[in-house]
Amino acid sequence: MTTLKCHKGIGPKVTGEALVADDNFSARYDLDRIKGIFSRPQHKLAGRSYKDKVLVLNTSKGGVASAWMLYEMKSRGIAPKAILFNNANTILAQGAALADMAMCDRFEDGDVTTLIQSGQMVEVDPEAGLVTIVG
Amino acid sequence: MxxxxxxxxxxxxxxxxxxxxxxxxxxxxxxxxxxxxxxxxxxxxxxxxxxxxxxxxxxxxxxxxxxxxxxxxxxxxxxxxxxxxxxxxxxxxxxxxxxxxxxxxxxxxxxxxxxxxxxxxxxxxxxxxxxxxxxxxxxxxxxxxxxxxxxxxxxxxxxxxxxxxxxxxxxxxxxxxEHRRATRRFVVREQPAELTDWGVLGAVAGKMAGSYWEVPVIEGLEVVPTSDEMKHLGAAMASYGSTPLFHLAGITPEARRLADVGGDQLKAEEISKADLDALRAGFGSKGDKIDVVVFAAPQLSLVEMQQVAGLCDGKAFKTPILVCTSPQVYADATRMKFVETIEATGAKVLEGTCFYNQYAREIGEANGWTRLLSNSAKIVNILGGYGYQPALASMEACVASAVAGEIV
Missing domain, CATH: 3.30.499.10 (Aconitase, domain 3)
Structure with a gap:
């Protein structure tokens, strides 16, 4: 088991399957929120489902819409369980606070998109600032 | 806390x-x-x-x-x-x-x-x-x-x-x-000439800066941009880079001198004509068919409304045009007959909306619009995720393209 230390985050402790890319994130620009998939053709996760995943991405991009969108996505049950970034922007943090979604960033061991692989099970503890690869 | x-x-x-x-x-x-x-x-x-x-x-x-x-x-x-x-x-x-x-x-x-x-x-x-x-x-x-x-x-x-x-x-x-000090220093050689050029410059600077926590300072500009030009510069930079702040050396208030924001301590990185051309190259080319022309993102100022009205006056369009402005500008633009001039051509002015937050995917599907042309570097960045193939051209070229039904 590997435990990664990050900055204190937002939201509840959760466990889920990682979906990782060295790419960025905007709920408005990148997603088909009805189907629950990445839809922007240029995105490295294009076509992949994000439902119940722990998304691991570089940073958050684009507009303010993502803040409402995380809450809206969660209300329909088609949302990631958690999002981990190298660097979150303010919008995604605000969205996580309203949606009560786990979010962490700033990992001490370097680039989180290389520290975690897609398919691994990870436990995210935002309050403690810890992410553990459990399987 | x-x-x-x-x-x-x-x-x-x-x-x-x-x-x-x-x-x-x-x-x-x-x-x-x-x-x-x-x-x-x-x-x-x-x-x-x-x-x-x-x-x-x-x-x-x-x-x-x-x-x-x-x-x-x-x-x-x-x-x-x-x-x-x-x-x-x-x-x-x-x-x-x-x-x-x-x-x-x-x-x-x-x-x-x-x-x-x-x-x-x-x-x-x-x-x-x-x-x-x-x-x-x-x-x-x-x-x-x-x-x-x-x-x-x-x-x-x-x-x-x-x-x-x-x-x-x-x-x-x-x-x-401490978060308002410059962290990247960009030097511009190519002077922007019209709104879309400012948007493209913003897009490239935003892409290069690439994070909410980076602050670009730009030097080399020989003109003071107008409010509308600043608007397109900033909107595109924020869209491409999640960038919340830039400085223009000698122009914006916190960077009267490059050193005021710590820019003199940073390595200068050039934004070349090739960088600007590369950005544009992703968004359509001459002869491409278009389904809709959109002026929005950000909403048009009264001055832009006058410019669009002037370009549209007396024209007949093969491609529908949508123009988005604020309720404040709309009232003035109505009084000054810009709305009337634009709509006499069959184009439509929308009040208090902006195209990309109007259920862009659904209205695209309802109208059969995928090939969208705009002068906004911001909107062409956003709409790829909504199933569009967006293209970019100046305001003047957008209107001429709507006459021709293809990018001129």
Missing amino acids: KLTDEEQAMLAGEMGEPKRWAIDHQIKVGGMFDAAGMVPVSQAHMMADPESVGDAGVSFMEDLAGKGARVAIPMITDPRGVDLNYYRPLGQTEEMADIDRRTIAACESMGILMTNTCVNYQTIMPPVLGDHVAYGDTGVVIYSNSVCGARSNFEGGPSALAAGLTGRTPRYGLHLD
Whole structure:
């Protein structure tokens, strides 16, 4: 088991399957929120489902819409369980606070998109600032 | 986080449930960004278009309104997703309009001013140097920080609402001097000539900066950009880079000299003609067929409305044109007959909306629009994710292309 230390985050402790890319994130620009998939053709996760995943991405991009969108996505049950970034922007943090979604960033061991692989099970503890690869 | 007595009372619920929710939300967000306390803000500006708030978001606002929520400071709104005078012809549904109607009712009962604009810095009450504000809309924030010297983070809808209710926001990010120093230094050789050139420059600088926590300072500009040019520069930079602040050496108020923002200590990186051409190359080429031409993102100023009207006057179009402006500009543009001139051609002016937050995917599908042409570097960046193949050209070329039915 590997435990990664990050900055204190937002939201509840959760466990889920990682979906990782060295790419960025905007709920408005990148997603088909009805189907629950990445839809922007240029995105490295294009076509992949994000439902119940722990998304691991570089940073958050684009507009303010993502803040409402995380809450809206969660209300329909088609949302990631958690999002981990190298660097979150303010919008995604605000969205996580309203949606009560786990979010962490700033990992001490370097680039989180290389520290975690897609398919691994990870436990995210935002309050403690810890992410553990459990399987 | 250090809280005042009043903030403690809010958190304890002594000032009602809406303020308790608001300050609790702000403490969570501030905690993630190491805010030491709160800072009073003079205005809040909320993005709450129906596509992003959805039924869940509007129910949340109705719940707050029902519990007696009332804003503590002047609070205004970003563009709506539905022009309630013109939505069926776009293929928007009654359900979409209803979410907007409910949002408006909830906001009004909280004392929010339904300005429905992303150009409030041109039309409502521009913030001033050193003014702490809580603005939504990345284009509004980057303009206010960079051009006005105001201090705001990107405040998403929920956080802008929280700031409106408490009259303050967590003191982190752009509220602090240390996050306003330049971290990247770009040198421009190619002088932008018109709005789209400024947008392309912003897009390239945003892409190169690449993070909310980077602050570009740009040198080498030989002209002082107009407010509309700054608007396109900033909106594109924020869209491509999540960038909330830039400095233009010798032009913007915090960078009278390069050294004022620490730019002299940074390695100079050139933005070349090749960089600008590469950005444009991703967005259409001469002879491509087009389905719709859109002027939006940001909403047009009165000056842009005059320019569009001048270009449209007497023309017949093969391709539909949509123009989005604020209710404030719309009233003037109607009085000055710009709306009449534009609409006499069959083009349509929408009031208080912006195309990309009008259920762009659904209206694209309803009208068979995929190949969209715009002069906004911001909108072409956004719409790829909504199933469009966006193309970019100057305002003049956009209008000429609508006459030809293909990019000229």
